Amino acid sequence: MRKSCLPESAHYEAILLVGGQGTRLRPLTLFTPKPLLPTAGVPFLAHQLAKARSFGVRRIVFATSYRASMFADAFGDGSSLGLDIVYMTEETPLGTGGAIRNAAEALTCGPDAPVLVLNGDILSGHDIADQIRVHVERGASATLHLTEVDDPSRFGCVPTSPDGRVTAFLEKTPNPVTNRINAGCYVFQRSVIDSIPAGQVVSVERETFPGLIEAGELVLGYSDASYWLDVGTPAAFVRGSADLVLGKLESHALPGPVGEFLLLDGATVSPEAKVGGGTVVGAGVSVEAGASVQGSVLGDGAVVEPGATVVDSIVGTGARIATGAVLRDVVVGDGAVIGPGNELAAGARVWPGVTLRECSVRFSSDV
Structure with missing residues (x-):
């Protein structure tokens, strides 16, 4: 600058x-x-x-x-x-x-x-x-x-x-x-x-x-x-948030040090989970053992269960990503539940409160 x-x-x-x-x-x-x-x-x-x-x-x-x-x-x-x-x-x-x-x-x-x-x-x-x-x-x-x-x-x-x-x-x-x-x-x-x-x-x-x-x-x-x-699109919004966390753009408003992820109050990340790429782990979030979260935004109170994968995605407040689910470039609305084994990608959007049951969706664009 x-x-x-x-x-x-x-x-x-x-x-x-x-x-x-x-x-x-x-x-x-x-x-x-x-x-x-x-x-x-x-x-x-x-x-x-x-x-x-x-x-x-x-x-x-x-x-x-x-x-x-x-x-x-x-x-x-x-x-x-x-x-x-x-x-x-x-x-x-x-x-x-x-x-x-x-x-x-x-x-x-x-x-x-x-x-x-x-x-x-x-x-x-x-x-x-x-x-x-x-x-x-x-x-x-x-x-x-x-x-x-x-x-x-x-x-x-x-x-x-x-x-x-x-x-x-x-x-x-x-x-x-x-x-x-x-x-x-x-x-x-x-x-x-x-x-x-x-x-x-x-x-x-x-x-x-x-x-x-x-x-x-x-x-x-x-x-x-x-x-x-x-930052008018979901992909750009996620990228902007990650770039701020990674320090690619300086901001005096960042509520913590720059790094691979930003951990907010009350959030927990298992030592056996992989979190990075500028991910924001919101207040009260739980990222459990074996989960992988890269370059994403996890809203307050969200849960990422063991073995789930979240990449370049937004997970809304109180949402739950179940074991084995895979999200890539996805928006999950507040309170939504992505059941075990679901795979979503390529701009898929899950609306607030929706529940996807076990293995019900693969690569959907909007649910």
Whole structure:
């Protein structure tokens, strides 16, 4: 992680977009917003909040919608984190731009101040303060964090000129002109946010950014090659949690030392079990003799019986994986039971409370 180029006394306000329903992560998000899912032992947002604070953010406005009250229940006024957190809720979904404009009503900074905007489903190792510094020094209207990916067609493709100016914003185009994409962290001038129509559905990706570019405003790309991950799918969510536990991405919110696994309060792992790959062993979990768990998330109170195998999977709160069961790239909902000998793989999802009896399923996609 690069050292910040801004003075330590520089403090900023931010907007955190957390209004989505997280449908790609169901059944995990049936009752819990995606940004609050346990990730490396704490709610996902705890990692983002700790990172933002370390780079000078002191006041954050949560732009909420789905199950909005749960965010205040989790973080309160932010004082325990050294932050001032306030909440703005959309009565109806307003899109990314509309959500930013709605949340801006709670900002206290003036029109010439930079405002950081974060997406609530991104893990990133980039230097937020340096992105703000570049934005301020260049006098930009907006500055986008950019990263390179293998398949840019799944994201907003962002070509830039040699001096870093964004020349177009091509949202999820089938024929991307570059593999450099929108990484979901923006710096806006407050006056630019205020120019977004209030109370209307607006997309920053399809309307605000292209509109600024067309109007000749300076929109910059801040490119780097640091760690970056969109955790919107179960596979990515498991990977992100494991990477935090393994120390591939630093987080001051991690509730324990980095290592092959993270053991939370009251969890027990038999000396004859094999656990590693960044696995989170939740509070009160039992991993019994002969079990093997690699790169997975075991929710509080889950049980992995002798001889069971769990790889790259999520096991919900209170779920039970019976003797001889095999899970690879699977999501098991809260309270579900995977009976002896079942084999599930390739993105299978077991919904909360479901019981699979002995040897009833092999390689199912959804049960």
